[in-house]
Amino acid sequence: MNIEETFIKDLVVLTPDFFEDSRGYFFEGYNKNKLSTLGISVDFVQDNQSFSKKDTIRGLHYQNPPYAQTKLVRVLQGEIMDVVVDLRKASPTYGQHFGICLTADNKKQLLVPQGFAHGFSVLSETAVVLYKCDQFYNKASEGGICFDDVALNIDWGMDLKVAIVSEKDLVLPDFQNCNSKF
Template identity: 75%
Template sequence: MKIEETYIKDLVIVEPTVFGDERGYFFESYSKTKFDDLGINIEFVQDNQSFSKKGTLRGLHYQNPPFAQTKLVRVLEGEIIDVAVDLRKDSPTYGKAFSVLLSAENKKQLLVPQGFAHGFSVISETASVMYKCDQFYNKASEGGIKYDDPSLNIDWGMNLEEAIVSEKDQILPFIENCNSLF
């Protein structure tokens, strides 16, 4: 297992070591020992899974402290553009977005720390996404940023006019008006 740093501090891509042969493949998607060895000391408490069809856009979501979540995101089937936005007001990359292609094929994972908004778009026919969280879901602490905030300039890999977006996500504020407590 190896870590690929991004240009945003603490936001990393995790690449598992994949063992393949004529039967298929095997890899550890998470190992507390290996994460600890890499300096990532997180205790995950909840797993979430979603299934979406092509054109679905979910996000950008976060939970405020004390229920802020670190997420380890991976794709079980299909492919997505995974996006994280730095909401840490004292960070030099505050308001910057990072995106990466996650797929069942490349097996990459994105570790999204507390202090970030997260979302993804489905660019394959369907996608199953799973993510581990280090904090339980708490409705009262949830917040979000509108996916098409022009200051973020996110390339979701699709025509946003055709995106399938929940009513809740369509009315989220732009980052300048969000209720982030980071």
């Protein structure tokens, strides 16, 4: 497994070693021992999977402490622009965002620590996204930021005029007014 650090502390991209032959391919999408040797010790307790159509934007979502979640995000089918925003007030990158194209073909995974808002846009016709979480979902602690916050100026890799967004996500506050407790 290869680990690639980003400009945001603790936010890393993981690329598994994969083996391909005439039958197809094989790789370990998650191996607790291998991650531990890379200095990543997370006890995942829940897997979430979503299916979305082209031009869908999901997010930006987070859970406040004590139910904050670390997520390990990967794409099983299709292509997404995965985006996170640093909500940690003591962080030198507070308020900055990072985006990466995750695809079924590149097999890259994004390890999103607690203290980040997370979302993605679907760039392919459809996408299936799987992410592991180290905390169970808690409705009372959920929060979010509007995907089109002018101050964040996130490039979702698509025309926002055609974005398919849930009613819940359409009424999220901007970054400055979110209820983050980090």
